Amino acid sequence: MVAFLVRRILQMIPIMLGVSLLIFLLFTTVGEDPVRLALGNHATPDAIANLRAKWGLDQPLYMQYLDFLKQIVTLDFGESFTTGDRLSEMFARGALVSLSLTVPPFVLGLIVNLAIAVLIAFYRGSWFDRYSTFLFVAAMSISYLVYIMFFQYVFAFKFGWFPINGYEFGWGAIPYLVLPWIIIAVVSAGPDIRLFRTVFLDETKADYVRTAFAKGCSPGRVMFKHIMKNAMIPILTYTVINIPTLILGAFLMERFFSIPGTGDILITAINNGDFPIIKGLTVLIAISFTVFNLITDILYAYVDPRVQLD
Amino acid sequence: MEKVETMQIANQAGVQQQEGESLGKRAIKRLLRRKFILACFGVVSLYILIAIVGYLGLLPDFQARVGGSYEPPSLEFAKLLGTDIFGRSILFKILVGTKTAMTIGFLVMLISIPIGLFFGSIAGYYGGKVDAGVMWIYTVLSSIPNLLLLIGISYALGKGLLSICVAMGAVGWVGLCRLIRGEVMKHKNLEYVLAVRLLGAGDMRIMFRHILPNVFHLAIISASLAMLSAIKSEVILTYLGVGIQNGASWGTMVADATGELVNGIWWPLLGVSSAMFIILYALNVVGDALRDALDPKLVD
Numbered sequence: 001m002v003a004f005l006v007r008r009i010l011q012m013i014p015i016m017l018g019v020s021l022l023i024f025l026l027f028t029t030v031g032e033d034p035v036r037l038a039l040g041n042h043a044t045p046d047a048i049a050n051l052r053a054k055w056g057l058d059q060p061l062y063m064q065y066l067d068f069l070k071q072i073v074t075l076d077f078g079e080s081f082t083t084g085d086r087l088s089e090m091f092a093r094g095a096l097v098s099l100s101l102t103v104p105p106f107v108l109g110l111i112v113n114l115a116i117a118v119l120i121a122f123y124r125g126s127w128f129d130r131y132s133t134f135l136f137v138a139a140m141s142i143s144y145l146v147y148i149m150f151f152q153y154v155f156a157f158k159f160g161w162f163p164i165n166g167y168e169f170g171w172g173a174i175p176y177l178v179l180p181w182i183i184i185a186v187v188s189a190g191p192d193i194r195l196f197r198t199v200f201l202d203e204t205k206a207d208y209v210r211t212a213f214a215k216g217c218s219p220g221r222v223m224f225k226h227i228m229k230n231a232m233i234p235i236l237t238y239t240v241i242n243i244p245t246l247i248l249g250a251f252l253m254e255r256f257f258s259i260p261g262t263g264d265i266l267i268t269a270i271n272n273g274d275f276p277i278i279k280g281l282t283v284l285i286a287i288s289f290t291v292f293n294l295i296t297d298i299l300y301a302y303v304d305p306r307v308q309l310d
Numbered sequence: 311m312e313k314v315e316t317m318q319i320a321n322q323a324g325v326q327q328q329e330g331e332s333l334g335k336r337a338i339k340r341l342l343r344r345k346f347i348l349a350c351f352g353v354v355s356l357y358i359l360i361a362i363v364g365y366l367g368l369l370p371d372f373q374a375r376v377g378g379s380y381e382p383p384s385l386e387f388a389k390l391l392g393t394d395i396f397g398r399s400i401l402f403k404i405l406v407g408t409k410t411a412m413t414i415g416f417l418v419m420l421i422s423i424p425i426g427l428f429f430g431s432i433a434g435y436y437g438g439k440v441d442a443g444v445m446w447i448y449t450v451l452s453s454i455p456n457l458l459l460l461i462g463i464s465y466a467l468g469k470g471l472l473s474i475c476v477a478m479g480a481v482g483w484v485g486l487c488r489l490i491r492g493e494v495m496k497h498k499n500l501e502y503v504l505a506v507r508l509l510g511a512g513d514m515r516i517m518f519r520h521i522l523p524n525v526f527h528l529a530i531i532s533a534s535l536a537m538l539s540a541i542k543s544e545v546i547l548t549y550l551g552v553g554i555q556n557g558a559s560w561g562t563m564v565a566d567a568t569g570e571l572v573n574g575i576w577w578p579l580l581g582v583s584s585a586m587f588i589i590l591y592a593l594n595v596v597g598d599a600l601r602d603a604l605d606p607k608l609v610d
Contacts, residue, residue, distance in 0.1 A: 014446060015446070015449050015450055015453060018446060018447075018449075018450035019450050019453050019454055022450060022451075022454065023454065023462070025466075026459075026462035026463065026465070026466050027462060027465075137591065137594045137595065137598075138587075138591060140590075140594060141586075141587050141590035141591040141594055142583065142586075142587055142590075143542060143545050143546075143564065143583065143586055143590075144542070144546065145545055145546060145549055145564050146564065146579070146583040146586075149564075149567065149568060149571060149579065150579075153571050153572070157571075157572060245455075251457055251550075252546065252549075255550075266458065267550065270458075270461055270465075271551075278458075282454055282455070282458060285453075285454070285455055286453040286454055289452075289453045290453060
């Protein structure tokens with residue numbers, strides 16, 4: 001176990017090198033010049049040179065990259081180009097906002113979608129199964145943007161049940177968040193339920209299901225006692241591996257509803273050529289992806305005794 | 311005997327809902343199901359046909375004024391879906407947008423599928439250092455949020471249709487590569503591969519002449535998925551300002567519709583989202599049908 005952990009953590013190093021190099025190449029060498037963006041078109045050459053030196057952009061590229069690597073190791077990404085804020089504070093604030101947006105529909109959606117999927121799998125092949133499959137495929141065929149625009153227009157603008165957009169820190173955020181929560185839950189229902197249903201149906205073909213029937217278990221007992229336990233393994237890993245996306249929030253949702261989460265920070269940073277933010281957020285997200293990958297593997301071995309960590 | 315038993319057990323569990331139905335009834339039901347899939351194939355073909363007609367220069371000019379600004383839908387052909395702010399036909403814009411969307415879908419497919427097949431094959435076949443290298447590339451790519459990569463690459467290549475296609479292609483091959491790699495690993499030790507190796511076939515010949523045809527169904531399934539996600543992503547990228555800059559695309563239409571909706575102009579959004587819904591639905595069904603039809607484990 002310890003050897004496994006150590007090896008997996010060592011394996012993160014080449015991945016992080018790759019991620020940092022790719023992000024560095026994409027956004028430093030080809031993006032817009034942040035100094036020009038910050039100072040505008042009428043800046044004096046002196047001012048430009050000063051700012052360049054202050055941000056370390058006068059260094060040769062390999063030095064800038066080494067600097068970036070140092071930032072990754074210390075997890076200190078400096079300050080934003082545009083606002084001058086400390087990035088660690090910005091990210092912490094943004095991540096909290098994003099989590100307030102994504103966690104409630106994630107948890108609620110998981111419970112509701114699982115329940116619906118079990119129901120569908122239990123009555124598989126019936127009209128209920130067929131119509132719901134039809135409905136979920138239809139729901140998956142509508143663009144995310146159209147969902148947001150439609151819900152925002154109908155429920156916030158037309159009926160006025162919710163504020164159109166905005167955010168408040170603390171409990172005051174809830175009225176602003178309810179509509180985005182609903183949208184996220186609705187959008188995730190289609191793909192999740194279909195996946196869960198497939199998982200349940202795959203399990204019904206397993207030998208142990210036949211054994212359970214052979215010894216006289218009722219269909220309900222087989223579904224909830226036997227199949228449920230085994231189906232939870234793929235569902236659990238699918239769920240855990242998706243947790244990092246919660247930190248990132250939902251780009252489009254944050255943009256449409258003016259919610260200042262990490263997704264919104266990132267898009268704004270891209271538009272402003274705010275390279276430190278892009279670098280920092282990407283690296284943090286990549287790290288959390290790898291960490292949750294690792295957690296998934298450990299969980300897998302924990303819930304399924306056939307899997308050995310080596 | 312064993313089969314009968316399983317069937318009974320399955321019946322008990324409700325797997326076979328057709329229990330008690332006549333053979334004919336079942337056949338009709340199945341045919342209807344097939345017809346529905348056929349209809350979806352038809353829809354995809356229709357969209358492709360519109361794109362081809364567009365390339366032949368036969369689609370009506372979407373820039374031409376057909377009426378006043380923001381006319382709601384009426385029975386006149388050009389105004390079936392209403393007009394936009396400049397009095398241009400929404401229907402014509404959607405048709406030209408179809409050409410753009412299908413072009414993007416095909417280009418992304420043409421870029422991502424061969425890359426996925428190639429890297430997946432060599433990683434699975436050679437194993438060792440080659441495998442480690444390919445795995446490193448795809449782990450790096452999948453550790454970075456997709457949208458960020460897409461935005462980054464399309465910025466790097468300059469905004470426009472071709473660059474978002476390259477971006478989506480460069481990101482989209484990872485899933486297929488992973489699948490092919492796994493399959494090739496299973497296949498490379500099977501008897502038929504050993505046999506052709508004994509006959510003196512080289513690595514390239516074994517990989518691409520003998521193993522590839524046996525795993526190619528994965529590429530067909532993921533081609534339909536690649537097209538689907540390319541059409542969806544174009545809309546989002548264009549809305550965020552990195553996609554199509556000029557010309558008609560569904561993405562620019564959706565982006566324009568945001569402001570129009572507030573003023574009660576609902577028909578541009580309705581038109582474009584219906585056009586998108588129909589092709590996405592058809593592609594979803596076609597993808598599922600292909601997966602079922604090509605699944606060797608499924609006997610029905």
